[in-house]
Amino acid sequence: MITGASKGIGRALSQRLAAAGHGVVGIARRADDRDFPGTLVSADLSDRQQADAVFADLARRFRFDGVVNNVGLVRPQPLGEIDLDSFDAVMGVNLHSAIQATQAVLPNMREQGWGRVLNVSSLTVLGMPGRTAYASAKAALVNFTRTWALELARTGITVNAVAPGPTETELFRENNPPGSEGEARYLASVPMDRFGKPDEIAAAMAFLLGEHSGYITGQTLFIDGGASVGRAAF
Template sequence: MTTRTFLITGASKGIGRALAQRLAAAGHGVVGLARSAGQGDFPGTLISADLSDRANTEQVLADLASRFDFDGVVNNVGAVRPQPLGEIDLDTFDSVLALNLHPTIQATQAVLPGMRQRGWGRVVNISSLTVLGMQGRTAYASAKSALVNFTRTWALELAKTGITVNSVAPGPTETELFRENNPPGSEGEARYLSGVPMDRFGQPDEIAAAIEFLLGEHSGYITGQTLFVDGASSVGRAAFS
């Protein structure tokens, strides 16, 4: 098995953490970026970085690119700040777009020269089911839709380099943050479940499994695609029994 080294943003919890565990278990090197790097049991190197700070992010990424030969990057960091139409604050709107999009560009550009030189690389952008529409998600869904565009554009630009670019769009996933906002038995839980034909939430490891596949050796002919991992939420509603 060929061992690789991957960079993951937003790696300390949820999907990023589950992916780091999967990759490490498969023998790959993992470098994670997160606002807090206090968890000593991270399965790799976890670096503290404020990815909302453009200059700090640039500095951290330049240092990492000089220390590691990255074979791929998973752009997972993001933020959701719901605002319905009529109450959209433009500063908040801009901050959501910036945190979801700027680190994606910065991280990908930091690892790109090395991947080009080696003629092999993987970029996976974490989008969202909300690109298909969700109330109160003007900023977040716009950012996640932009990541789908990044994916398609970069896939075309890099098609002859040995570097693939794909997206994974999770549906409702039972991360720590999700459960904080939607505890068992809550109205929020019921609302989200009503849109999932499988009638259950995804688990972080299930999303991580899809990402791991797109990072792998056997996915080299897949590029520019968005894979929905959502319990059929993007397909439609299951018939009532």
């Protein structure tokens, strides 16, 4: 199960997993993509009751062995202009959905003694202006990862996170077109001097979801062209 599966990193991961022979169930606000490589379900994950109903239905219909908590909501606001309703909305979409989705698939993974939970965090957990809500939510996902990894360590279920840096998704390009000030600002923070590609993020995610990552749990992997390390020396 992959939340936020219709675009960007979620879509790239869906394609990669399907190509490797896995059954993919994606959840997105709009499920009108006939080319989606699996089952795509429409749900507004900001609606707690709707999300609960959708996750419960999917858990009855499918025997999941993994969940990717990828859906996210960003509402940039600098300190002094933070609206608490917007803050709560960001927290709800990023965090409530992760708990709901994971708890829905957990019984089957416990029963089979094998499973993968993968949370999608962000480079912004290291600090970024205007991201009080978003970065706090993504930092909480790192805590979810560490806490759940300890709770599930003896069950055969691993829990890890990825923290992508600037990635060339559709949404990123809408907000930061080529030649824009935003593009230049983001590029200046990446030592490799380029943006990540969705499939590059998906490749690392697929590894953490696979058979060969069974001794890795509780970890957050930054996939960011070196941005979490520092600036390039040249």
